[in-house]
Amino acid sequence: MKQTCDIPVWDLPTRLFHWLLVLLVAGAWFSYKFGDVNMTWHKWNGYAVLTLLLFRLAWGIVGSSTARFGDFVKGPFTVLRYLRDGARAPSLGHNPAGGWSVLAMLTVLGVQAGAGLFTSDDILVSGPLNFLVSSASADVLSSIHRLGYYVLLGLVALHLAALVFHRLAHGENLVRAMITGRKHPDHVPPGAAAVLRPLWLAALCLVLAALAVWLGINAWAW
Ligand code: HEM
Ligand code: HEM
Secondary structure (H helix, E strand, O other): OOOOOOEEOOOHHHHHHHHHHHHHHHHHHHHHHHOOOOOHHHHHHHHHHHHHHHHHHHHHHHOOHHHOHHHHOOOHHHHHHHHHOOOOOOOOOOOHHHHHHHHHHHHHHHHHHHHHOOOEOOOOOEOOOHHHOOHHHHHHHHHHHHHHHHHHHHHHHHHHHHHHHHHHHHOOOHHHHHHHOEEOHHHOOOOOOOOOOOHHHHHHHHHHHHHHHHHHHHHHHO
């Protein structure tokens, strides 16, 4: 019998993570352009990004099935086969190519926000851990922080292009799924559905992530 009900794909924590991340990446630029001279807002925005990323790392290990790295990071042959076949094979969560683009975005964001902790503009502002590195290293990390944003924007452009491609070529509305958490059965392998983990586990991961960021920034002063 053909299924008609939409299939659960993305849990609430993964969806909240995604849309908050989008807001914070935009916030990083706004706070740099329009924030105060000490970049207080930009720094808090950056700590929030770091917290989200650590949360996502933990959720990628203990979270719902489609959020797990082990579920969506596939080997090169699977990715090549998927692309060779016109990227049309339905997948429950991230498709084999998308999995790598997710990993790339998370890595670049991690490097970007991590480097931010050590940056300095050599005049007014510096990251909270700038005092831990030599001025030559701080220069390198500041350059990484400046350039990293453009690399990230490039990856995001690719990300959006892939979403448009799926919509136009296969009629699949991935954005709707990232909002509602559900996909139409036509776009999911037969019988597949996400195994969701409880919200308290996500809340615990978030608290631990925030604690790790707080310790990472403050423990050096003790
Ligand atoms: C994903 C997170 C982040 C993004 C996207 C981001 C983005 C940016 C951008 C676009 C600039 C302007 C660079 C330029 O001069 O052209 C900047 C500067 C700066 N950011 Fe961030 N940032 C992030 C996280 C952080 C964090 C966590 C900190 C430290 C707590 C930080 C501290 C700084 C500082 C001190 C500057 C000015 C110094 C400089 O120009 O090198 N940022 N950031
Ligand atoms: C700053 C901009 C953005 C960044 C950094 C970003 C990053 C990400 C990341 C890291 C994921 C993986 C989610 C996870 O597994 O945790 C993802 C997935 C996704 N994003 Fe974005 N995103 C951005 C903008 C957008 C926008 C503007 C849209 C919609 C218009 C969008 C739609 C989606 C969708 C639909 C998925 C799921 C894709 C799939 O089914 O495999 N993203 N994005």
